[in-house]
Amino acid sequence: MSPPSVLYDAPGPRAKRQNVLFTVLFLVGLAALIWWVVQSLADKNQLEWIKWRPFFTDAGAWQTYLLPGLKNTLIAASLAMVIALPLGALFGIARLSEHRWVRGAAGTVVEFFRAIPVLILMLFANAAYYEYTDVSPDSRPLYAVVTGLVLYNASVLAEIVRAGILSLPQGQADAAKAIGMRKNQVMRYVLLPQSVTAMLPAIVSQLVVIVKDTALGGALLGFSELLASVRPMSANYGANTIACFTVVAVIFVVLNFALTSFASWLEGRLRRGKRSTGAVVGADAVEELATPGEHVSHDDLGGAGGSGS
Amino acid sequence: MFDFLEGYNLLGAFWVTVQLTIYSAIGALIWGTLLAAMRVSPVPLMRGFGTTYVNVVRNIPLTVIIVFTSLGLFQTLGVTLGADTFKTINFRLAVLGLIAYTSAFVCEALRSGINTVPVGQTEAARAIGLRFPQVLMLIVLPQAFRSVVGPLANVLIALTKNTTVAAAIGVAEAAALMREMIENEAQLILISAIFAFGFICLTLPTGLFLGWVSKKVSVKR
Numbered sequence: 001m002s003p004p005s006v007l008y009d010a011p012g013p014r015a016k017r018q019n020v021l022f023t024v025l026f027l028v029g030l031a032a033l034i035w036w037v038v039q040s041l042a043d044k045n046q047l048e049w050i051k052w053r054p055f056f057t058d059a060g061a062w063q064t065y066l067l068p069g070l071k072n073t074l075i076a077a078s079l080a081m082v083i084a085l086p087l088g089a090l091f092g093i094a095r096l097s098e099h100r101w102v103r104g105a106a107g108t109v110v111e112f113f114r115a116i117p118v119l120i121l122m123l124f125a126n127a128a129y130y131e132y133t134d135v136s137p138d139s140r141p142l143y144a145v146v147t148g149l150v151l152y153n154a155s156v157l158a159e160i161v162r163a164g165i166l167s168l169p170q171g172q173a174d175a176a177k178a179i180g181m182r183k184n185q186v187m188r189y190v191l192l193p194q195s196v197t198a199m200l201p202a203i204v205s206q207l208v209v210i211v212k213d214t215a216l217g218g219a220l221l222g223f224s225e226l227l228a229s230v231r232p233m234s235a236n237y238g239a240n241t242i243a244c245f246t247v248v249a250v251i252f253v254v255l256n257f258a259l260t261s262f263a264s265w266l267e268g269r270l271r272r273g274k275r276s277t278g279a280v281v282g283a284d285a286v287e288e289l290a291t292p293g294e295h296v297s298h299d300d301l302g303g304a305g306g307s308g309s
Numbered sequence: 310m311f312d313f314l315e316g317y318n319l320l321g322a323f324w325v326t327v328q329l330t331i332y333s334a335i336g337a338l339i340w341g342t343l344l345a346a347m348r349v350s351p352v353p354l355m356r357g358f359g360t361t362y363v364n365v366v367r368n369i370p371l372t373v374i375i376v377f378t379s380l381g382l383f384q385t386l387g388v389t390l391g392a393d394t395f396k397t398i399n400f401r402l403a404v405l406g407l408i409a410y411t412s413a414f415v416c417e418a419l420r421s422g423i424n425t426v427p428v429g430q431t432e433a434a435r436a437i438g439l440r441f442p443q444v445l446m447l448i449v450l451p452q453a454f455r456s457v458v459g460p461l462a463n464v465l466i467a468l469t470k471n472t473t474v475a476a477a478i479g480v481a482e483a484a485a486l487m488r489e490m491i492e493n494e495a496q497l498i499l500i501s502a503i504f505a506f507g508f509i510c511l512t513l514p515t516g517l518f519l520g521w522v523s524k525k526v527s528v529k530r
Contacts, residue, residue, distance in 0.1 A: 007423075007431055007449065008351045008441045015351070022352045030358065040386055115509045117470035119484050124501040127491045208368070215370035219477035220488070227373050230380070241385045245377045249369050256368035284421070287414065291463040291470075292516050 041242060051240030055247050061233065069218075069229035070251060076142060076214045076225065080149035081207060087150065088157025093187060095162050106158070113155040115292045118213050119220065122148030126221050141224075145217035149210055156209075159289040160202045160281060164195035167279040198280050201267035205283035208256045208263075209290065215252075226251060313494050314503075322486035323507050329403060329472040329482060330511075334465055336408035341415025342450075348420055351441055359416070366413040371474050374410050378402040379478035396481070403475035411468050418460040422453035427530070455526045462519030466512045483507060 011019060041047050054061040094106035113121070126144035129135045135143050168191055176186040217223030226248055234244045263283040270280045348359035366374075379402055382388040390401040426449050434448045473484035487504045491497060 007349055007444060009435060011351060019352050022350075023354045026352065026354055026358070044386055046385065111513075112505070112509070115512045116505050117473040117484065117508060119473040119476065120487060120501070120504055120508065123484065123488055123491060124497070127497050127501075131497055212368075212370035212372075215372035216474065216477075219372045219376050219474075227370065227376065230376075239385070241381050245373070245381050249373055249377075252370055252373060253365055253368045257364065260368065287467070288460065288463050291466040292512055 046240070046242040051238060052243045054237045054240075055243065061237065065229040065233040065236075066226070066247065066251070069224060069226035069248075072142070072223065073211065073214045073225040076145050076149070076217065076223070077207065077211045079146045080153060080210050080214075083146070084150045084154040084157055084210075085203070087154040089161050089192070091154065091158035092161025092165065093192075095158065096165060098183075110155040110158045111292055113151050114159070114290070116152075118148050118152045119216050121151045122216060122221060124148075125151075141217055141221045144221055145214060145223050145225075148216075149213055152213075153206060153210055156206060156286070156290045157203065160199050160206065160285065161195065163285060163289065164199035164202075164281045165191050167198060167281060168194055197270060201263045201270065201283045202281045202285050202289075204259060204263035204266060205286040206290075208259045209286065211256055211259070212252070311499075313490075313496055317486060317490060319486065319503070319507075322481060322483045323511075325400075325480065325482040326469070326472050326511070329400070329407065329475055329480070330465075330469045332404045333407035333411060333468055333472070336404065337411035337415050337464075337468070338461075340408055341412035342419060344412055344416035345419035345423065346445060346450075348416065349423055349445070363413045363416055366410060367417075369410075371406070371410045371471055372477055375403060375406040375474050376477055378406045395479075399475075399478050399480050403472075403478060403480045407468065407471065407475070411464060411471070414464045414467070415461065418457050418464055419450075419453055421460065422457035423449055425456045425528075425530075426452050452528050455528050458519060458523035458526055462516060462523065465519070466516055469511050469515065470508065 009015075038047070045051075091106050091110055094102050095110065097103045097106070122144050125147035126140065129140050129143050129147075172190055172194070173186050176190040181189065214223070214225050215227040218225040218228035222228070230241070230244045230248055234241045237244075260283070267280055267282050344359050344362060347355040348363070350356060379399065382405075383398060383402055388402075389398050390405065392398045392401050430448055430452075431444055434444045439447065472482055475482055476485035476488065479485065483504055487500060490500050494500060
């Protein structure tokens with residue numbers, strides 16, 4: 001039997017007794033914590049069935065508050081993704097350009113927007129739409145949220161695209177040039193199609209970041225997404241703040257967990273399949289590429305068994 | 310050109326941002342390390358708890374967590390964290406929310422660092438009679454920390470940027486001041502440039518410095 005972890009052996013009789021002891025101690029601690037939470041919730045009357053009932057028996061809570069909120073969250077997230085993806089690809093390719101000024105300009109733009117918090121970008125976009133355009137006040141929050149998300153995520157996606165293209169073997173581009181393809185043909189027909197497959201898990205994970213960031217618009221810009229539905233909802237159903245937050249958090253967790261699982265399933269599938277020649281830019285890369293600072297080098301991206309045949 | 314800055318405490322606001330970052334970073338490092346230790350421990354219940362915590366917290370937007378600390382914890386349940394003025398209560402709640410969120414990412418970074426320690430070392434450690442806590446604390450974690458300085462730096466930079474979310478519960482940090490200034494002054498571009506510059510000053514040097522540190526201290530294998 002192989003040991004369950006490299007850090008400890010398969011437990012013998014003494015270790016088993018100790019594990020049981022630790023399990024019991026931990027369970028007691030956890031139970032005490034849960035009891036304390038439940039008790040303080042009960043003290044403030046947050047556990048009464050009447051405060052939770054709307055989410056289970058009343059379709060109105062979903063129709064009036066939750067589903068429209070979720071719809072707006074998804075609209076903003078998908079708009080941001082659809083606009084940011086081609087923009088990101090463009091900047092990612094520009095960063096690999098042979099011309100120094102193109103490379104430098106694209107690099108500056110990408111590094112600039114990656115270094116600034118999304119909220120700052122959203123606040124700026126909101127004010128800019130107010131001052132310089134005649135976008136109606138109703139749709140301004142959506143515009144601002146999407147603009148902020150696009151500016152930030154396009155630069156992160158640019159890094160993902162760059163990492164994906166760099167992960168392809170140099171021989172690919174050489175071979176393409178050898179049969180007489182032009183630079184943009186090499187990119188369009190050889191490098192991009194292959195790297196897109198390799199980048200897919202990272203791109204799906206980036207969607208989680210986008211979905212989470214839409215909540216900023218709800219808290220600070222008056223965008224009526226899922227989080228923003230908490231206040232009117234708890235006002236309408238008798239100050240059931242905790243219940244509302246729980247339901248909203250559960251929706252976010254289910255949505256994002258589905259996306260995360262899909263990304264890692266995709267990553268596993270791509271790693272097993274031998275179609276692509278490059279390393280797969282895994283979902284884990286997103287976090288690292290999302291923050292300015294040191295760059296993930298070519299070798300680090302492959303991860304375990306990244307490169308196929 | 311910069312006259313309008315007179316009435317605003319720009320440095321003060323960025324100082325609050327820095328304070329939020331430092332306190333949350335320390336808290337997240339401690340709680341994240343504990344979570345990572347739980348996730349690799351031999352006790353299944355602890356592993357389960359660690360895994361559940363990370364998967365749940367990572368998928369909730371930070372904004373939801375921070376707004377919850379104010380509306381849920383403070384206004385509904387009366388949690389004040391030992392502070393008595395609104396200003397300090399909100400600050401501490403924001404730190405609490407940032408710690409809860411960031412520690413999930415610290416835990417994941419550390420866990421990947423633990424995986425870089427060669428199996429032979431832990432086997433050797435066990436062979437000379439060290440037990441799990443000793444293996445973890447004396448052999449594995451010190452090396453893991455050295456190899457994850459880079460990823461942890463990324464978490465720290467993300468945390469710096471995430472502190473702006475505290476504006477949602479009225480903590481007077483940089484983003485909150487920017488919002489106020491945009492409302493009162495007709496200098497949108499200039500104001501935005503100032504705040505963008507401020508954050509670049511905070512994040513880029515951190516990334517460069519810790520990138521350099523990570524090259525220095527990483528275990529060459």
